[in-house]
Amino acid sequence: MKDKSPVIKLAGGEQFPIELHKVRTVQKLQLKPIEERLEAIKAAGYNSFLMSTRDIFLDMLTDSGTNAMSDQQVSSMLQADDAYAGSQSFDRAKKAVRDVFNTKYFLPVHQGRAAEHIIAQAFVKQGHIVPMNYHFTTTKAHFELPGGSIDEIFTDEGLKIKSTCPFKGNIDISKLRALIKKHGADKFPFIRMEASTNLIGGQPFSIANMRQVRKVCDQHDIMLVLDASLIGENAYFVKQREKAFKNKTIAEILHTLCDLADLIYFSSRKVSSTRGGGICTNNVKLYDKLKDMVILYEGFLTYGGMSVREIEAMAVGLRETQDETVIGQSPSFIKYLVEWLDARGIPVVTPPGGLGVHVDAKGFLPHVPQKEYPAGALIAAFYLVSGVRGMERGTISSVRDDSGEDVLADVELMRLAMPRRVFTLSQIKYVADRLQWLYKNRKLVGGLKFEYEPTVLRFFLGRLIPTSDWPEKLAAKYKKDFGDSL
Numbered sequence: 506m507k508d509k510s511p512v513i514k515l516a517g518g519e520q521f522p523i524e525l526h527k528v529r530t531v532q533k534l535q536l537k538p539i540e541e542r543l544e545a546i547k548a549a550g551y552n553s554f555l556m557s558t559r560d561i562f563l564d565m566l567t568d569s570g571t572n573a574m575s576d577q578q579v580s581s582m583l584q585a586d587d588a589y590a591g592s593q594s595f596d597r598a599k600k601a602v603r604d605v606f607n608t609k610y611f612l613p614v615h616q617g618r619a620a621e622h623i624i625a626q627a628f629v630k631q632g633h634i635v636p637m638n639y640h641f642t643t644t645k646a647h648f649e650l651p652g653g654s655i656d657e658i659f660t661d662e663g664l665k666i667k668s669t670c671p672f673k674g675n676i677d678i679s680k681l682r683a684l685i686k687k688h689g690a691d692k693f694p695f696i697r698m699e700a701s702t703n704l705i706g707g708q709p710f711s712i713a714n715m716r717q718v719r720k721v722c723d724q725h726d727i728m729l730v731l732d733a734s735l736i737g738e739n740a741y742f743v744k745q746r747e748k749a750f751k752n753k754t755i756a757e758i759l760h761t762l763c764d765l766a767d768l769i770y771f772s773s774r775k776v777s778s779t780r781g782g783g784i785c786t787n788n789v790k791l792y793d794k795l796k797d798m799v800i801l802y803e804g805f806l807t808y809g810g811m812s813v814r815e816i817e818a819m820a821v822g823l824r825e826t827q828d829e830t831v832i833g834q835s836p837s838f839i840k841y842l843v844e845w846l847d848a849r850g851i852p853v854v855t856p857p858g859g860l861g862v863h864v865d866a867k868g869f870l871p872h873v874p875q876k877e878y879p880a881g882a883l884i885a886a887f888y889l890v891s892g893v894r895g896m897e898r899g900t901i902s903s904v905r906d907d908s909g910e911d912v913l914a915d916v917e918l919m920r921l922a923m924p925r926r927v928f929t930l931s932q933i934k935y936v937a938d939r940l941q942w943l944y945k946n947r948k949l950v951g952g953l954k955f956e957y958e959p960t961v962l963r964f965f966l967g968r969l970i971p972t973s974d975w976p977e978k979l980a981a982k983y984k985k986d987f988g989d990s991l
């Protein structure tokens with residue numbers, strides 16, 4: 506089988522990611538001068554969530570709802586069949602789900618967390634434990650709501666910054682067995698596997714690992730639930746990194762993955778580049794148990810809180826997930842940037858994952874104590890010197906304990922998300938260059954402290970201030986080196 510990965514070889518032998526699409530609708534961007542960027546980050550309380558895209562050059566906050574849609578997706582929206590019940594748009598989506606995920610039953614929901622809400626309400630009871638490779642923020646919250654808890658049983662490689670492990674998203678099977686032995690199988694409503702594990706750097710699991718998890722599920726009669734929000738990239742990595750699947754198509758790999766699960770759910774904001782989400786299964790009993798709740802919380806079974814236009818675009822987007830040139834685009838750009846930075850000693854999570862580039866803020870700013878939020882400081886500093894917006898995945902995203910002390914995060918990361926087909930390689934080269942410049946000038950970056958701190962999910966609305974006048978000093982050095990060039 507011909508390798509269709511969107512990577513070409515240059516004449517010198519070097520591998521190079523290439524855009525196998527052309528841009529036909531564009532959105533204007535501007536790169537404001539550093540004086541204005543300094544004002545903008547100050548006005549946003551040094552919190553990238555509080556910035557306006559007016560002040561941002563490249564928005565690398567998230568891949569959620571920000572992927573580029575294809576011409577096929579946009580044009581499919583015109584044939585939307587507006588109907589409360591029995592819409593043919595739904596039939597097309599159901600057919601796409603069946604072809605891509607190999608499941609007969611499909612329940613549409615308004616986005617990924619709505620699927621989590623329904624699954625949690627249906628299966629998670631007081632005292633239940635849900636083992637998983639790693640949590641996602643909304644997943645954890647929804648599973649805890651009915652009185653359950655989660656247990657992360659990632660392998661020892663999972664949280665290492667530097668690693669050559671191809672499947673950092675794997676579940677540790679011996680930890681899983683020990684957990685079941687300790688609590689008894691009755692405590693586990695299901696085991697959850699998340700494709701391209703979001704919060705640990707978009708890291709995939711292998712099919713071999715999922716097969717082992719399936720075996721444990723069968724032995725103890727426990728369900729296996731697959732969070733397929735980033736399944737396309739996981740399938741791409743299986744093809745690239747798992748020998749037995751080297752010659753399989755992405756469509757075949759997707760079927761193999763999905764056939765191992767009892768229940769699949771996804772956020773269409775990620776996997777199919779539109780709004781919405783869904784729950785899929787081949788088990789009619791599971792379908793029957795969930796469908797009334799979809800009607801109650803989301804909408805009738807043929808729209809589930811989505812507009813029919815979005816349902817059409819989702820159907821096309823799901824089919825495009827089978828196309829290696831579509832799902833390989835973002836991982837190939839990520840690989841390019843990670844390898845470029847790594848080769849220059851700039852601390853990044855390796856191997857490259859499927860969601861974005863994760864810069865290790867503790868390694869980047871070793872002089873900034875963790876209590877002064879190195880990841881938050883790095884994001885503010887990087888915005889200042891580039892106009893690029895990243896997301897904090899560190900102690901600001903954590904909480905305080907009962908005594909009011911920060912619970913220090915396992916890792917301090919600046920995530921630079923790579924939405925699909927949105928950026929060009931010259932923009933990514935700019936990101937690399939400004940990160941390298943910042944690394945050389947890292948001593949100029951200081952810490953942050955809270956000025957206003959909400960009690961829940963403080964990373965969204967919290968406002969911070971620098972611990973010294975370091976932003977001004979950093980801006981002055983930038984001005985000295987780059988002059989009036991943007």
Ligand SMILES: *Cc1c(COP(=O)(O)O)cnc(C)c1O
Pocket residue numbers: 569616617618619641643644699703732734735772773774775781782
């Ligand atoms: C984004 C995401 C969700 C939640 O989906 P929303 O559409 O944002 O509600 C759930 N799981 C994973 C792995 C995700 O990445």
